[in-house]
Every structure is written in C-alpha cells, then in structure tokens.
Amino acid sequence: MATYQKFELPDAGEGLTEADIVEWRVAVGDTVAVNDVIVEIETAKSLVELPSPFAGVVTEILVPAGQTANVGDPIIVIDTDPNSDSTSPDDSGLTQGDPAAASDEPDNSGSVLVGYGTGGEEAAPRRRRQQPTVAVTATEPARPATTGVSPAPRAAVSAPARLRSSRSANAHVLAKPPVRLLARELGIDLASVAASGPGGIITREDVLQHQRQAQARELATYPGDDQPWLADGEVSPDGRQTRVPVRSVRKRTAEAMVTSAFTAPHVSVFHTVDVTQTMRLVAGLKADREFSGVRVTPLLIAMKALLLAVNRHPEINASWDEATQQIVYKHYVNLGIAAATPRGLVVPNIKDAHRMGLLELAQALGELTSTARAGKTRPQDMSDGTITITNVGVFGIDTGTPILNPGEAAILAFGAIREQPWVYQGEITIRHVTQLALSFDHRLVDGELGARVLADVAAVLEEPARGLVWG
Numbered sequence: 001m002a003t004y005q006k007f008e009l010p011d012a013g014e015g016l017t018e019a020d021i022v023e024w025r026v027a028v029g030d031t032v033a034v035n036d037v038i039v040e041i042e043t044a045k046s047l048v049e050l051p052s053p054f055a056g057v058v059t060e061i062l063v064p065a066g067q068t069a070n071v072g073d074p075i076i077v078i079d080t081d082p083n084s085d086s087t088s089p090d091d092s093g094l095t096q097g098d099p100a101a102a103s104d105e106p107d108n109s110g111s112v113l114v115g116y117g118t119g120g121e122e123a124a125p126r127r128r129r130q131q132p133t134v135a136v137t138a139t140e141p142a143r144p145a146t147t148g149v150s151p152a153p154r155a156a157v158s159a160p161a162r163l164r165s166s167r168s169a170n171a172h173v174l175a176k177p178p179v180r181l182l183a184r185e186l187g188i189d190l191a192s193v194a195a196s197g198p199g200g201i202i203t204r205e206d207v208l209q210h211q212r213q214a215q216a217r218e219l220a221t222y223p224g225d226d227q228p229w230l231a232d233g234e235v236s237p238d239g240r241q242t243r244v245p246v247r248s249v250r251k252r253t254a255e256a257m258v259t260s261a262f263t264a265p266h267v268s269v270f271h272t273v274d275v276t277q278t279m280r281l282v283a284g285l286k287a288d289r290e291f292s293g294v295r296v297t298p299l300l301i302a303m304k305a306l307l308l309a310v311n312r313h314p315e316i317n318a319s320w321d322e323a324t325q326q327i328v329y330k331h332y333v334n335l336g337i338a339a340a341t342p343r344g345l346v347v348p349n350i351k352d353a354h355r356m357g358l359l360e361l362a363q364a365l366g367e368l369t370s371t372a373r374a375g376k377t378r379p380q381d382m383s384d385g386t387i388t389i390t391n392v393g394v395f396g397i398d399t400g401t402p403i404l405n406p407g408e409a410a411i412l413a414f415g416a417i418r419e420q421p422w423v424y425q426g427e428i429t430i431r432h433v434t435q436l437a438l439s440f441d442h443r444l445v446d447g448e449l450g451a452r453v454l455a456d457v458a459a460v461l462e463e464p465a466r467g468l469v470w471g
Helices: 177-186 204-214 248-261 276-286 298-312 358-373 447-462 466-470
Strands: 004-008 018-024 037-042 047-051 056-061 068-070 074-079 266-274 318-321 326-329 335-337 339-341 344-346 387-390 410-414 418-424 427-441
Touching: 037 074, 177 204, 266 447, 276 298, 276 427, 276 447, 298 335, 298 358, 298 387, 298 410, 298 447, 298 466, 335 358, 339 358, 410 447, 427 447, 447 466
Parallel strands: 335 387, 387 410
Antiparallel strands: 004 074, 018 037, 018 068, 037 047, 056 074, 266 427, 318 326, 339 344, 410 427, 418 427
C-alpha cells in the first residue's frame, strides 16, 4: 500500500519562524532519494537548500514558489512506496487505512538540513519516473501514473517548478521534427529544455515554456535598474510609486538596525590617515608568489590592523548581556565583514580570525565575499560575530557613522583611499589618504578606549611594519 509522507518546513537556523519558497528543484512525478536537494528557500538571513528526508516519488507540492511558509508547515508530499497500490494521503500524511504506515527509510533518515548527513546509505542519483501522455499546462506539471484513488488536488506549481531533467550537451534528445524546427527558429538548445512528454520526449509546450523563462523579467521600477525590485513589486496606476513587501533579508536587517540604534548608545570617532605605505605593501603582495591567485586589497591590511588593535585592547571585543546585566568579553575574534548583496545587507564573519596570518585572511575574505554575492551565506556564518568592518570606500565614500552589528561593541568604517596633498616630513607632497570611523557602544566602551583602538588601526595602516612589533 502506498505510503505518503509530508515534509514539514524545518527551522533553517537560529529560531527563524518562516521562509519564502524560492525555487522547487523537483516536480510532481520526480523520483527522489534521501538527501537530494528538493527546494531552495530564503530565510530572513540567507538562501538555504533543503534536502529530502524521504526516498520516493513526489506526488504533491503544497506551497508554490514565491509563497511564504511557516516553520512546521507541510510543503511537499512524497510517496515512499510508489510501486504499491496508491491511495489518497490523509491529513496525517500516512496511508489511509493504515495508521501505522511509515517510510521504508531507516530511523536515521529524518528531516535533515544541508551539511548534515543521516548516517545512512549514500544517496543515489535521482531517477526520472516514466509518465503517461498527459497535457501539460504552464502552471501544473504532468501527474504521475497511479492506480486506485487519485491524490488530493494540488496547489498550482509556478513555472520555475516544472519538471526538470539534466542531460549532457551530447546526450540524445527526444523530440519530434516539428519541435526541433521550432527550437532552431527560436535559437533554443534542446539539450537545455526540460522534458515533460512520455519517456522524456520534449514537447512544443516545453520549448515555448523554456523561451518564456529565458526572457528578461520586466522591472517594476525604472529601465536599467538592476536591483531586485522586480515582479513582486506593485506599481501604482500612475506609475509614480512601486510598493515591495518587506521580508527576508531586508526585513531582518531593518529589525536588527532599529534594535541596535535604539538600544546601544552609539559614539563615533574619526581619523584621517596617510596610507601610502599600505598601498606599497598591497602592490608588493600582489606580486608575491605566495599570494598568487588571491585577491589582495587595502581592506585586507585594515582587517589585520583591526585584529592587532583588538589584541592590544581586548576590552573592545565584548558584548552587553541585557538579561544578566553583564559585559561578556570574548577571547576570540570572529571578524565580521559587512557585505552588500542584491538581497540586502549581510554580515558574515571569519571565525577565529585572530589565529590567521595575512594569507589565510585573504583566502577567507575571498570565500566570504563570493559566497555572500551568490546569496549562499548560511545563518551560522553570520552568528557569533565579535567586531565588524564595513568597507564604505568601495563605493567611493570617505567615511560614515556605522551602526553596530547587534551583539557587538564596535564597528570600523574604512573609507575611500584618495591621492591628495599631504604634509610629509615637513613638505607638501601627494600621498594616499583615507578616513576611518569607529562606532562603539558607550555602555561598555569608554571614549578613551575607542580612541586608542582607532589610533592603533591608523598607526598600522600608516606604517604596516609596526604590525611586526605588535604582532
């Protein structure tokens, strides 16, 4: 007897209560194995891929792409015994008439998140299940062949969640001559088209659907705007306004910044510094074989300078515990790097940065920024930060008054580096100059401590060799 299992949306990290369904990686009729990635979700912090806790055939997608689900809500139904007679799943997710029915998977194959194996057998590649010839619409995939009572009605699945099949460019593609002709006229490679026809044959509708998906999405604001204010925004009738729901990363950022700004009394101090020697060091590192293939920028030296300053003034590496009315001093440095992404501001941190040499820091920074730009930063990558740098200079900004990352005592703003006249050794000459700003929580950081930390950062940037003495 068929066994239907409902996969409930798990907590993807740090007690989050909801997530948006971004893209289904499977469709009704697909065969999945334990730990196959079946859906990509967006939490309030990052994009997360969820693996299947069950092996079987997808029979129902309960939450379409683009909608929000609460943690604990069923989002997909999987038949874990597809070779037996099929019956409708009841409200409990088990086969009707057999309350004790359960998956054939071992006990350790329950809900898991990315990076957490089940300890069971290695997941096998997903196999396509052959489907009968069924008319396919743009919003509903072909239904799997079943006997007995049909599965309960499904919510419509959005176009990106249609049936997918992966094949190499040289693999044999099944399509009738008129369909091949249409693909040639539209300039579409049939090997890249998802097939929905029986036996994996590509239909005319598959080609047209692929063309629709490949077209650029219409912007909800002004032409040429590359920000993600796209189809989920509503344009006013007169075209003068666009309203976009506040959710996910943007919502969480807004909440965190308001909490930080109105909880911790912020104080900012500033320093203008000659970083000509730092620029020479950066040029030398770029030419060094040890740093081959690693991106070296002045931000790397600023990171090291801040780590040296924290080592000299460990009181700055702290947090305020409101519940216990204690100051918590951290004996490690998880160095946060504020990163602007298309989905909003994220602050991942380099774990145990205080233990790293310059090359290790450069490699960690490269991985952190590439992951953030791809929207793949995990919640754990942003947790337990102790102090942060925001590189406003990359946008050509001289300086600013940054808001503290919640749970931290200080944040350093690193401004743009410009060539300008400067008094050096008693003469006016052209030097590389930048501005630094340090914001700190005045509840636990006095003005003297904040000033000394910023002065030390500036001293290393002015004369990097000083780091050899302080290190």
